[in-house]
Amino acid sequence: MSDVKKFTDLMFWQRARGWSKEIFRLIKNEPLASDRxxxxxxxxxxxxxxxxxxxxxxxxTQGEFIQFLGYSMGSLLETQSHLVAAYGREYIDAETYQQLFNEGVSIRRMINAFMKSMTKHGSGVQHIRPYKSWSSEVWEMYEKFTGEKRAEMFRDKPDGTTEDETDKEP
Incomplete structure (x- = not known):
């Protein structure tokens, strides 16, 4: 992502743009044009x-970018579904349908490969460490060095915080 200065630098965006232009040319022709x-x-x-x-x-952020790439693949698959409908209704011939559908498959593979490269071992999104409270880190060190488990009353709550039984109201 660091080499990308603008979205138009992305090869899969360029291919998707060309694909969309081909589809736009296609939808201006009859009989498809009649099915508004x-x-x-x-x-x-x-x-x-x-x-x-x-x-x-x-x-x-890298995480949001990957999330939006997933949304984009959803739109791509929706487009492929509409191509299936157009072919099924005999608005487009088999060769045109196959060419456009296969270009969608190629673009999807490119996006998927890019997403995988951004989340591979040791990189960005996949290896962001979850936040751990200071209290939890201290208790982990305590358990590691003493070999003793912390008392139940000091266990983490589901929200990640630690509850001290002595702080509770009677």
């Missing part, structure tokens, strides 16, 4: 694929 609802849906979902990638880049 499908035309709107396929146009919106293919454009959404690229727009969500751009939004993810602008979010500023």
């Amino acid at each position: 609802r499908l035309v709107i849906q396929i146009n919106d979902s293919s454009e959404s694929t690229t727009a969500i990638i751009a939004e993810g880049v602008g979010r500023g």
Whole structure:
């Protein structure tokens, strides 16, 4: 992500943009153009694929970016579903359908590979350590060095804090 200065630098965004343009050219032709609802849906979902990638880049954190890449893949799959519908209704021929569907598969693989590279062992999002309270860290050291377990009354609560039984009201 550090080499990416803007979303248009991303190869999968460029490919998705080209894919969306091909789909837009296709939906202007009859008989597909007559099915206004499908035309709107396929146009919106293919454009959404690229727009969500751009939004993810602008979010500023690696975790949010990956989350938005997941949303983008959802829009991509939605677009593929609309292509299946267009083919099933005989609005597009088998060759056009296959070419557009396969380009969607290629783009999805690129996005998926990019997401995996960002979350591989030792990198960013996957290895962010969860917050541990100072109290929990002290108790872990206590258990490690003494070999004794902390008393039940000092166990962590589900929210991660430690409750001292002596602090409770009678």
